[in-house]
Amino acid sequence: MMRKSYYQKLAFMVTLLTILLAYQKYTSREKEPFPDVKFITSTSNSANLSDFDPNTLDKEQWQKLGFSEKQTATILKYKDIVGGKFMSKEQLKKCYAISDEKFRELESFILLPEITENGKPKGLNAYGKKEITISGKFNPDRLSANGWLKMGFSERQAEAILKYRNYLGGSFISKEKFKECFIISPENYSKLEPYLLLPAKTPETFQNSAKNSMAKTKIQYHSFDPNQLDLEGWKTFGFSEKQAITIINYRDRNLRGSFKSLNDLQKCFVISAEKFQEMKPYIKLQEKQQEKTDFSKTDLNTITFRQLIEFGLDEKSAGSIIGFRKKLGGFINKQQILSTYNIDQDLIQKLISIAPLNSSDVTRYSLVDAPEEWLKNHPYFKYSADKIIFYRISNPDDRKIWKLLKLQPEYEERMRLYVK
Structure with missing residues (x-):
């Protein structure tokens, strides 16, 4: 009897749970999101x-x-x-x-x-290229890049069309010449042709003047040393200003100031193989007799990057010395050079034993008068700059400021090098 009662209660609980689950599923169905997609939107976006x-x-x-x-x-x-x-x-x-x-x-x-x-992309032809649209008759000589873009040409195509027009002297001259523009396909030309406000044929006088123009602009080469040629010199050989700058930068930066061989010049990417062959007979590379630096007369406060390289330092060491000297405003003593990071100590020791150091032109200030910017940027003063600026407001006396700073002797000693 007890067992029967137990099963009845169990059946009742199962039935109740089933009803509750079904009810919950029914009531929450509309609220259940799928998929959960939320956009980050902004009214001004x-x-x-x-x-x-x-x-x-x-x-x-x-x-x-x-x-x-x-x-x-x-x-x-x-x-x-x-x-x-x-x-x-x-x-x-x-x-x-x-x-x-x-x-x-x-x-x-x-x-x-x-x-x-019909299932085809709107505005595209059968080959997947954008269709051009023409609103009416027009003069292509007056059309800007934006005008060609609106017609349906790409940005690169518009640029090429304008370059071709400039090549012809600023005008397409005729439909014949316009048709020769390589960027305009035969299909597009046939669509444009009825709307072009241009003569059908090219005048014979244009052909003659074009030949004369080519003769006039033909480059007159002469013997030259590419190591001596400046910007204008390269331009007279038919290079654009941008190309000429690239050649000079390649020579001065990549090759450290000079083309050592014809192969060096040929490797410059703005000089085509055809152009190089054209210039080759006129190139006369002169062996440059570089004057050797007399380091016993070269001031360490004016020695250049190239002179340091000449002495035997690598670019990293030479750059570190020049950079540190610039931050200091000049060296006061030779030991400062030895404290420069990333240098060949043995080679620098040899250099400072030979070269003189003139520190008479190095700027010095009193703690009271030193400009704030100078204090904050100088390697020896920047960590105490704020204290110096604060103390000198109420104590405009160098001796008192030194006492208030309470610096370690070695720090004070190197700071005093730059104080009057």
Whole structure:
């Protein structure tokens, strides 16, 4: 009898629990989110948006658009799934991590084609290239880069078209010449041709003047030493200013001031193989007799980086000495040079035993008069600068300030080197 009662109670409890679980599931169904997608939005965010290609965005850039780290990972994974590139806005929209609301916010800024009813990208031709749109007749001589962009050409194509126009002397001259622009495909030319406000044929006089112009601008080479050539000299050989600067920097920085061989010059990336062969017969590399430095007459406060290299120091050691001397404002004694970091001690010991040191031009101040900036930047004073500035307000006397500073003898000794 007791066993029967026990089973009845157990059955009742199971039934009750089942009912409670079913009720809880039913009442919470509408509240259960799927998927849990939350966007980081800002009312001012859309105002700061600009056109973008979603295929070029990295993780951080997607997050700047307002997506969470998890959403960004989903978008990038989705891009890989569809072949590593979004082909249209519709394809991007299908990514479940981008809500309809968020897509509407971004849609006008997305640099992707839309899909038309026939399933082809809107604004693209059969080859996947952007279609050009022409609003009416126009003179291509008056069109800016922006005008070519609006027509449907890419930024690089627009730049190439303008360069070609400049090459012709600032005008396309005729439809014939316009057609010769390599960046304009035959298909695009056939579309543009009826709208071009240009003569159909190129005048014969233009061809003659072009030949005369080429003859005039033909480079007149002469024997030259590339180690002696300055900016204007390189420009007279047909290099642009930017190219000439690159050649000079390559010579002075990479090669430490001179081309040692023809091979050195040939390696400069702005000089093409064709250009090098053109110049080669005129290149006369003279062996430079470099004057040797007399280190017994070279002041250690004026010795240059190149002279230190000449003495045998490596670039790191030479740079450290020049840098430390600049921070100090000049060396007062030779032992300071030995305290420089990253130097060859033996070689420096040899140098300071030979070279003189003139410290008469080194700037010195009293503690009362020293400029705040000088105190805070000088290697010997910067750690006590704030105290000196504070103490001298009420104690404008060097002797009192020294006492108040309570410095270790070795620190005070080196600071006093730069005090009047």
